[in-house]
Amino acid sequence: MKFVKNALGRMVPAEIDGRAVRPFAGAHADLGGGKRYGGMIPAAAKYQNKLIKDIDAAIDACEIKDGMTISFHHHLRNGDYLVNLVMEKLAQRGLRDLVLAPSALFPTHGKLVEMIESGVISHIEGSMNGPIGKACSLGKMKKAAVLRSHGGRYRAIQDGDLHIDVAFIGAPSADSHGNANGLQGKSACGPLGFALADSLFADKVVVVTDHLVPFPCYPWSIEGGNVDFVVVVDSIGDPAQIVSGTTQITRSPTRLLIAEYAARFVKEAGIMTEANFSFQAGAGGVSLAFVKYMGDLMRQAGVVADFVRGGSTRYMVEMLEQGLTRYILDGQSFDLDGVRSLRDNPCHIETNPFVSYDYHTKGCFAQILKVSVLGATEIDLDYNVNVNTHSDGWLLHGIGGFTDAADAHCTMITAPLVRSRLPIVVDQVTTVTAPGEMIDVVVTEYGVAVNPRRQDLLDRLRGSSLPLRRIEELRQIALRMTGEPEKPQFAERVVAVVEFRDGTIIDTVRELIPQA
């Protein structure tokens, strides 16, 4: 691998798997240019009957061969059956060197580790949560994995950087033409937007459903005109696990405090009462608490948001139902209230990574968003953020929409200052997921740090009772509690690259030498 230094001083490869890549040059340095991938021109006459007997027949019809790239979406989250089902069949056929390109994998997909070890799967281009990430850290993949944000994945597919041979799209509801959505059926999961790019640009698209409905299945989050085959199976997932994010507000006083600080920051900086207020917050205890506190403050001030962005949760749905926001713009449902609301409430709108997150568009929702509240595993004195690896070096998380949502006007990181006896504020992050120039505020239980680049925010907060601190102070407080933790030991080998949303390489993950 030939390496070059990027704008953050990280050494990154100039080429990945034979494809030339550019080093990260700044959050908004990329100005586009070139042509998107067009995709193949099909002919309608060849698509008279798309219903096909079973997954095996679909694999035959798609002529899947060694080395091909196979994709999946992750709206069924830890309840997904489809990835394992299809990959086991491909393994049984003796296929090798497949590139797996899911939008994300979860602990339920742990058995893929064997397929990585045996060479069925060469590597993964996609988010890896948990055991697959561990296997990647240990150098078990033949080639470097590629980590992308949700918007970055859409971009890579539309630009032709990630060519998908066959996309399998689990669909809670579909018709025989291939129109599909996630709103109806026993496996209803809400939006299907993570599969949109796959449907538009993959050579072959297989919709797999456990709920076949008469034509037309509407809304068609996935349009039949992009679908080759439709397979009906007994079940695409475990409904109880499909929406498996943290769905309860944290009870930890520390975390409640962090959420409260974050909401108060939005108010005291005057952002909440400006025109066109909007915010994004995900699942997880702190985020849910933030949504609740934010809602309380908005109610007191008589503020109605233009929109809030999900992943949708019960607390967002309550805001919509109570008139605190005009719309929810929803990329994925984290709980069943989110699914129900998306199905029944016309102001709860399904989005996809193209409209929300894709940097190679003529603008996307992320840059319209006022406030984005995000988590992190590490943040450093330059405000660079790591969400992929932990300080102990293990690759355990995908990027999700982090780098995309960080394009909001005010991006806030909420995190406890110390987690598992490791400081969250560090001198230099182990892995850079997002550059410090995108991060405006860090909220911990020991204080709130504002990026010095945002003097405007600091000015607005003069006289605030929030515990404002410099990030260096937070670092010192953390160090006093934990001492300097031992550094992980890495081998030379690059096991994963972290691609920024514009396609440039922002960092690498190196093989971890596990400590005894």
Added chain:
Amino acid sequence: MKFVKNALGRMVPAEIDGRAVRPFAGAHADLGGGKRYGGMIPAAAKYQNKLIKDIDAAIDACEIKDGMTISFHHHLRNGDYLVNLVMEKLAQRGLRDLVLAPSALFPTHGKLVEMIESGVISHIEGSMNGPIGKACSLGKMKKAAVLRSHGGRYRAIQDGDLHIDVAFIGAPSADSHGNANGLQGKSACGPLGFALADSLFADKVVVVTDHLVPFPCYPWSIEGGNVDFVVVVDSIGDPAQIVSGTTQITRSPTRLLIAEYAARFVKEAGIMTEANFSFQAGAGGVSLAFVKYMGDLMRQAGVVADFVRGGSTRYMVEMLEQGLTRYILDGQSFDLDGVRSLRDNPCHIETNPFVSYDYHTKGCFAQILKVSVLGATEIDLDYNVNVNTHSDGWLLHGIGGFTDAADAHCTMITAPLVRSRLPIVVDQVTTVTAPGEMIDVVVTEYGVAVNPRRQDLLDRLRGSSLPLRRIEELRQIALRMTGEPEKPQFAERVVAVVEFRDGTIIDTVRELIPQA
């Protein structure tokens, strides 16, 4: 021009304006292949504020130059202001040789004839209804016009055959990001699907609205992520003229009889009572009457259609509201009831030419459709249909969705046998718009002819009381009434080519030598 003979024996050019084209080879002979046009890769960072002062500023920002291709949609029909507004400004700037690529033009655009004569407009790729068609017939365009169906236009744009430099999209409702629909505002026109391809593939996209709403404008028939600029003007059209199709059922006993025969045919052939019944019928007196008769027959038989396809009209909306169809799949609204229903009824669904009509998809709705009822200017003994020129040689109509909708399981032409003392059934059509292999039934007041290719339909109609006749008999009856009309005189020069939906050339239109 070098000519080749196509599968229907028509001599057609092998090249149009420097682009190699294939001769028509059969309705389903094209099997796809090659890559779609990808479109340019933009960068979101360049799109912070899309609102621009006025049309002039948009023209400046788009850097419109001589020879560029400029596009518009026609959902505002004869009430459209935008084509004239923009083209006048381009003419004032002294621009020349522009290619105009509207989805259709109407009589209100008659003043473009001057711009054609003066060289501002080189030629038109798009449908021309009325005066512009006449100008084309008289050879006033510098280059041959290209006529395409709605689906064929989408295909040409996605495949890169029709490259649009700048698309101006009139939007009855839009936000500052460029999200737009046709449902709200004083100029509400219903769907905006004819502009979808333009928005996806044009280099520059300008949304022009007279009703700016707060973000997010939803549904986003046009997605802001594809839009460069948003311009607010006083008015994009005359609401009274926007939905200007024939909105009254014919009172002519002859035409009522034709409509009744058509509906009875659908019933007596057993199509109405088969599973998954659906039909399409447009505006115009006979079509409206057909919809009404069809509804009556369905009501009597207790039949509920899976869907009916518009252009939507009051009569279709009544069917939906009375439970005679599960859905309306609507490509354009022909009257205000259509607009209202699309806005308010969740079972009235907006479609676009990609999902409905595009042959270069993995299947589209046209081929799912059971019955399609269409008009024609001529039909010949081989069942070839002409909808573009009249028997007197004048080019007066676009193709609309004719060639696309003709892919239905049963395509029926309804027409009076004689119109303006010219027979509709002729030996050979003046211009072939659609090949006879797609046409199954011709319904006139003097009888119903079934294409001999459809022996299955003839078998089903054994014992029917419908006046079944061979098409040759209809031809004889017509001739007895009109005598053999004088043939138009054409010059050698090709003034327009008729492109089939797959991109092949099915026929040409030659310059007309007007008779004194």
